Amino acid sequence: MTKRAFKGTEAPGPAVLISLGCAKNLVDSEILAAQIQSLGYPLTEAAEEAELIVVNTCGFLESAVQEAVEHILDLARLKEEGGCRHLVAVGCMVQRYGRKLPDLLPEVDLFLGTSQYHRFAEIFRRFLEGSSPKVFLERPTYLLDARMPRLRSTAPHTAYMKIAEGCSNRCSFCIIPKLRGPYRSRTVEDVAREARELADEGVVEINLIAQDTTAFGSDRGEVGALIRLLEALEAVDGLRWVRLLYAYPHRIHEDLLKAMAAGHKVVPYLDIPFQHSVPRILQAMHRVDLGRRPEEIVERIRKHLPQAALRTSLMVGFPGETENDFRALCRFVRDTEFDHVGVFAFSPEKGCGAASHPDQVPDPIKEARKEALMAIQQEVSRRKLAALVGRRLPVLVEGPHPETNLLAVGRLPTQAPEVDGQVIITEGEATVGQIVSAEIVRSHDYDLEARLVP
Structure with missing residues (x-):
C-alpha cells in the first residue's frame, strides 16, 4: 500500500492529507487536497501540527482496511492530545463498511464514500456549521473532468x-x-x-x-x-x-x-x-x-x-x-x-x-x-x-538518489513510476525532468546503473 502525505504552501491553517492505496486513489487525493486548500488550510507533512487530518482509505482487501484503521487510530491519538481538532475518513474503506464505521471508529468526525471526495469542501463547511450528518454514502456515480481543481503530489514532470x-x-x-x-x-x-x-x-x-x-x-x-x-x-x-x-x-x-x-x-x-x-x-x-x-x-x-x-x-x-x-x-x-x-x-x-x-x-x-x-x-x-548492459537508452531524470546526493535516479520508458525498477545514474549531470541519453553500465535484480552520455 502506498502512503503519501501532501504538502501545500498557499493558505493559513494546518492540515494533513494521507493517501493510502493505488494510483487511482492518489488522483482522488489530489482533488481532495485542492478542496482542503480551498477551505483555507495549507497542507503540511507534519501530522502533529495539523488541526485537520484527512485519510483517503483503501478498502480493496481486508489487509488494506486493517492498515487504514491502524493509521486512523494512530492519528486519533493526536486528537486526544489536543492538537488535531477534526479527523475525517474518505474513500473505499468508508464505501465498503458504511454506516458501521461511526460505532467502530468514534474518533472520526466525518466519513465520506468514494463518490464524495469532490464535495469535501461543501460537506466540511456544513460540518463546521453543525448542520451535517456524520456519514455520506451513496451509489458511486461521480466522474471527474478537467475542470476539477487538483493539487498534484507527484514530481512536476x-x-x-x-x-x-x-x-x-x-x-x-x-x-x-x-x-x-x-x-x-x-x-x-x-x-x-x-x-x-x-x-x-x-x-x-x-x-x-x-x-x-x-x-x-x-x-x-x-x-x-x-x-x-x-x-x-x-x-x-x-x-x-x-x-x-x-x-x-x-x-x-x-x-x-x-x-x-x-x-x-x-x-x-x-x-x-x-x-x-x-x-x-x-x-x-x-x-x-x-x-x-x-x-x-x-x-x-x-x-x-x-x-x-x-x-x-x-x-x-x-x-x-x-x-x-x-x-x-x-x-x-x-x-x-x-x-x-x-x-x-x-x-x-x-x-x-x-x-x-x-x-x-x-x-x-x-x-x-x-x-x-x-x-x-x-x-x-x-x-x-x-541484456541491457552496454546499450544507450533514454532516461527520464527523477532527481537525487534518496540515500546520497552523489547519485541521481531516473527511469527508462519501460519503467513505470513507483511499481517498477529504476536507473541509478552514477556519472553525468542533467536537470530533473529531462529525458537524456544514458549508457547502461551495470544491472541488478530489478534496477540498472547508467552514465549519462552526450
Whole structure:
C-alpha cells in the first residue's frame, strides 16, 4: 500500500492529507487536497501540527482496511492530545463498511464514500456549521473532468491521469464494482484538455490509469475511443511519454497495438493483469478471454510491439488451484519473460463470489507459491536487465538518489513510476525532468546503473 502525505504552501491553517492505496486513489487525493486548500488550510507533512487530518482509505482487501484503521487510530491519538481538532475518513474503506464505521471508529468526525471526495469542501463547511450528518454514502456515480481543481503530489514532470472511474467487469475475486460503481469514462476531448494543461505546467510524462483503460469509451458504445485518445495525446506540445496502465487482456486488439506502434509518444509498455494462465482458473475467476489464451495475447503484442515491456499481476492460491495449475503458471512466467510482475495471494474478501468457493487453498500454501513465483520472476528480471548492459537508452531524470546526493535516479520508458525498477545514474549531470541519453553500465535484480552520455 502506498502512503503519501501532501504538502501545500498557499493558505493559513494546518492540515494533513494521507493517501493510502493505488494510483487511482492518489488522483482522488489530489482533488481532495485542492478542496482542503480551498477551505483555507495549507497542507503540511507534519501530522502533529495539523488541526485537520484527512485519510483517503483503501478498502480493496481486508489487509488494506486493517492498515487504514491502524493509521486512523494512530492519528486519533493526536486528537486526544489536543492538537488535531477534526479527523475525517474518505474513500473505499468508508464505501465498503458504511454506516458501521461511526460505532467502530468514534474518533472520526466525518466519513465520506468514494463518490464524495469532490464535495469535501461543501460537506466540511456544513460540518463546521453543525448542520451535517456524520456519514455520506451513496451509489458511486461521480466522474471527474478537467475542470476539477487538483493539487498534484507527484514530481512536476510526471502525472497520473485517470481516464475513467468504476468497473463493470465481474471478476469473482474482486469487490471494486461495489466500491467504485459501474464503469464510466471521460470523453477524449476532456482528457486531452487536461493533458494540455499538465503539459503547460511542465509535465513530460503522463500515465493513463483506470480500473480498465482498454474499456475507455465502451460505456458510451464508442468504438476505438482509446485509439482516438492516444492520437489526441500525440498532438499535445511538450508531452514526451504516454504510458498505458491497467490494460484488460481481452481488449488488447490489433488496432490498438498498431496505433501504439505508430505513435511517437506512447511508450512501448503495457500493464496487463492476466491474473493466471490456466483456462479453468480464469473461467472460475470470471475473466473474459473470448477464446484467446494469455500466451496468444502476448504473441500478438510482441508481433506489433517487439520492444514492448510487459508488466502483469498474477494471483496464486485461487480456490481450486492445484499443484499442476501452479506449475503451469510457473511455466507461463518462465516462458513469457515478463519485464515486471506483481504476485498476490488470493484473499477471500466478503462480498466477492470466490470467497464462498469450495476448495480454498490454505494460507501457508498460498504464501509458499507466491514466494516461489517471485523467485522465478527475479531470475527472469535479472537476465533481461543484464541484456541491457552496454546499450544507450533514454532516461527520464527523477532527481537525487534518496540515500546520497552523489547519485541521481531516473527511469527508462519501460519503467513505470513507483511499481517498477529504476536507473541509478552514477556519472553525468542533467536537470530533473529531462529525458537524456544514458549508457547502461551495470544491472541488478530489478534496477540498472547508467552514465549519462552526450
